[in-house]
Amino acid sequence: MLAGKSISIGEEVTLEGITMEQGTQKKNKLLGLLAEKYPTLESVYERLISLQAQLGLPKGIEHFMSDLHGEYESFFHILNNCSGVIREKVEYVFADRMTDEEKAEFCTLIYYPKEKIERMHAERKDTPAWYRENLARLLELSKLMSYKYPAAKVRGFIPKRYESVIVELLYTRPEEDTAQAQYHRRLLATIVQIDSGAGFIEAFCVLVKRLAVDHLHIVGDFFDRGSRPDAILNMILDYHDIDIEWGNHDVMWMGAAAGSEVCIAGVVRNSLRYHNTDVLERGYGISLRPLSLFSTRIYPDSNAIRASEKAITMIMLKLEGQLIARNPDFEMESRRLLDKINYNSSYVMLGDRRYELESAYFPTIDPKDPFALSEEEERIIADLKSYFTESEMLQKHVDFLYKKGSLYKCCNGNLLYHGCVPVNEDGSLRDVIFDGKAYKGRAYFDYADRRARRAYLFRAQEDLDFMWFLWCGRTSPCSGREVKTFERSLLEDESTWKEPADPYYRLLDDEDFCRSILAEFGLPESGHIINGHVPVKVKKGETPVKAHGKAIIIDGGFCQAYHKKTGISGFTLISNSRGFRLLMHQQVADVRQALKENKDIESVSETVELQTKLTTLGDTDEGKDIQEEIADLYNLLIAYQNGVIEPKA
Numbered sequence: 001m002l003a004g005k006s007i008s009i010g011e012e013v014t015l016e017g018i019t020m021e022q023g024t025q026k027k028n029k030l031l032g033l034l035a036e037k038y039p040t041l042e043s044v045y046e047r048l049i050s051l052q053a054q055l056g057l058p059k060g061i062e063h064f065m066s067d068l069h070g071e072y073e074s075f076f077h078i079l080n081n082c083s084g085v086i087r088e089k090v091e092y093v094f095a096d097r098m099t100d101e102e103k104a105e106f107c108t109l110i111y112y113p114k115e116k117i118e119r120m121h122a123e124r125k126d127t128p129a130w131y132r133e134n135l136a137r138l139l140e141l142s143k144l145m146s147y148k149y150p151a152a153k154v155r156g157f158i159p160k161r162y163e164s165v166i167v168e169l170l171y172t173r174p175e176e177d178t179a180q181a182q183y184h185r186r187l188l189a190t191i192v193q194i195d196s197g198a199g200f201i202e203a204f205c206v207l208v209k210r211l212a213v214d215h216l217h218i219v220g221d222f223f224d225r226g227s228r229p230d231a232i233l234n235m236i237l238d239y240h241d242i243d244i245e246w247g248n249h250d251v252m253w254m255g256a257a258a259g260s261e262v263c264i265a266g267v268v269r270n271s272l273r274y275h276n277t278d279v280l281e282r283g284y285g286i287s288l289r290p291l292s293l294f295s296t297r298i299y300p301d302s303n304a305i306r307a308s309e310k311a312i313t314m315i316m317l318k319l320e321g322q323l324i325a326r327n328p329d330f331e332m333e334s335r336r337l338l339d340k341i342n343y344n345s346s347y348v349m350l351g352d353r354r355y356e357l358e359s360a361y362f363p364t365i366d367p368k369d370p371f372a373l374s375e376e377e378e379r380i381i382a383d384l385k386s387y388f389t390e391s392e393m394l395q396k397h398v399d400f401l402y403k404k405g406s407l408y409k410c411c412n413g414n415l416l417y418h419g420c421v422p423v424n425e426d427g428s429l430r431d432v433i434f435d436g437k438a439y440k441g442r443a444y445f446d447y448a449d450r451r452a453r454r455a456y457l458f459r460a461q462e463d464l465d466f467m468w469f470l471w472c473g474r475t476s477p478c479s480g481r482e483v484k485t486f487e488r489s490l491l492e493d494e495s496t497w498k499e500p501a502d503p504y505y506r507l508l509d510d511e512d513f514c515r516s517i518l519a520e521f522g523l524p525e526s527g528h529i530i531n532g533h534v535p536v537k538v539k540k541g542e543t544p545v546k547a548h549g550k551a552i553i554i555d556g557g558f559c560q561a562y563h564k565k566t567g568i569s570g571f572t573l574i575s576n577s578r579g580f581r582l583l584m585h586q587q588v589a590d591v592r593q594a595l596k597e598n599k600d601i602e603s604v605s606e607t608v609e610l611q612t613k614l615t616t617l618g619d620t621d622e623g624k625d626i627q628e629e630i631a632d633l634y635n636l637l638i639a640y641q642n643g644v645i646e647p648k649a
């Protein structure tokens with residue numbers, strides 16, 4: 001932050017101009033700092049040579065997934081099998097040197113080394129020969145998979161305790177020299193002899209998985225529908241390299257964790273709707289008991305879960321109505337419907353049409369003031385608010401979502417966000433107005449991202465309300481739909497459930513439109529838009545690849561609830577030095593089955609884009625940083641050579 005300057009949310013931060021002299025001083029100061037890191041001429045040469053060489057290596061492998069929706073079991077397996085990539089590599093390396101069963105067993109060992117070794121031990125199959133054979137296989141696989149990484153980087157991927165021996169094994173060439181071959185055999189035999197085979201196998205498996213995926217992008221929607229989003233977040237807290245683009249379900253949970261009452265009601269409602277109360281009660285220590293006691297009293301004819309869902313839905317609709325009234329900017333007036341109900345005759349007016357209500361029973365509504373919470377409801381929501389804001393685990397997960405996440409990301413020429421860029425019917429960027437100021441395109445995303453961060457930092461009501469808008473606002477970049485929770489909960493006529501969506505979703509098939517969006521975010525024509533949010537119904541012939549590959553929608557329905565709709569159980573999009581391919585995960589294997597029968601998730605691979613030119617690290621964003629470091633090192637070299645800075649001997 002610039003000293004003495006306060007920054008308002010709509011404003012861009014710019015550096016004040018600095019004089020030439022100040023500029024030189026600053027440059028020398030930076031060089032001085034670099035000289036501390038590289039104090040000798042040799043150290044500069046060494047670093048320069050290594051960086052220059054790295055620029056020519058193939059770019060790292062990026063995996064993209066979205067819409068995990070709490071589906072912990074499949075995600076756990078997919079994270080361990082690296083979306084099927086390990087099996088492909090095993091196929092490639094061992095081709096006809098191993099049978100299918102042997103390969104399947106070897107893959108299971110890589111996915112779940114600890115458990116598999118325990119199993120082998122229990123079955124008395126963990127003989128020295130078994131260890132030697134599997135260590136040799138893991139070594140061969142690691143060698144092949146590490147060719148595109150500089151040695152220093154590979155070293156960094158190996159668990160510390162095993163680093164020196166594994167490096168030794170990786171870089172000896174037994175096939176070239178008999179002395180080396182003997183040395184190699186000795187190393188492997190000794191590892192087994194001294195009983196450290198299990199530790200080394202586990203360390204190799206860490207290395208292989210690390211080599212398979214350089215960077216993971218999750219394009220939103222961790223929460224809701226599936227049962228354990230908390231377990232997914234726990235699993236990725238320490239993931240080596242990850243970014244997240246917030247989905248509409250995530251922002252609602254983030255708003256809830258920041259203390260937005262309507263977001264809290266929305267989160268509780270969604271959890272009850274899918275019978276996923278475990279995530280709240282066990283995962284986050286949030287008690288639903290006060291709500292449940294109240295609900296079963298108010299709705300004695302319903303079971304406890306259904307009663308709670310009804311009660312929290314009404315609280316949510318009241319709070320949403322209050323929020324809409326105090327935020328005309330959100331343009332959500334059409335969603336304020338409790339005052340359009342005729343409570344005597346049990347119908348609602350939508351526009352000028354009358355729709356029958358599913359039930360005429362509204363025990364918590366005062367028809368004269370339908371948006372007011374009763375005293376009991378106030379107490380329930382206040383209790384829930386304290387549980388949400390005080391749940392250590394939830395706050396830890398939401399901290400992580402803020403730290404690693406954002407509303408969008410530009411990465412290696414590609415544009416990632418969960419939902420849409422709001423546009424007009426003709427594809428031009430749509431102005432969205434807040435506090436009398438119009439925002440569109442990238443500036444709108446930046447504005448919304450800043451407000452979402454401010455909501456968590458300062459928790460002012462208007463920013464907390466904004467989190468709700470992000471969850472379900474028609475012009476929210478996370479949603480882009482008019483979300484019809486009222487109709488879906490209270491009306492039987494399904495024609496009212498349809499949710500009008502932003503023209504963006506229709507236009508995404510048009511290449512020129514995609515290019516215009518990429519350009520708006522300062523990205524090249526060769527880039528791609530990568531979205532989640534809209535389940536792709538593969539079984540109905542829909543394809544995730546839009547506009548000849550300019551846009552890819554990767555919501556393949558990880559969640560069980562959507563398998564019937566999509567026909568598959570999730571996608572992983574992979575970008576490597578050759579282009580893009582998509583893995584469609586066919587069937588979910590649970591871990592127990594995987595271990596017992598060496599079962600895996602079947603994944604079908606489809607090429608999305610095959611490049612003729614290999615993409616190198618030099619072509620990526622990381623490559624640009626390396627180029628800058630190289631330029632700084634050259635400046636340091638010049639400063640050493642002409643005596644501006646004295647190198648150490």
Ligand SMILES: O=P(O)(O)OC[C@H]1O[C@](O)(COP(=O)(O)O)[C@@H](O)[C@@H]1O
Binds near residue numbers: 248273
């Ligand atoms: O499937 P449910 O529980 O009825 O939820 C439907 C609601 O979820 C939404 O589809 C949002 O969730 P997604 O972001 O996963 O699509 C809303 O548009 C819709 O109102």
Ligand SMILES: [Mn+2]
Binds near residue numbers: 221418478532533534
């Ligand atoms: Mn979504």
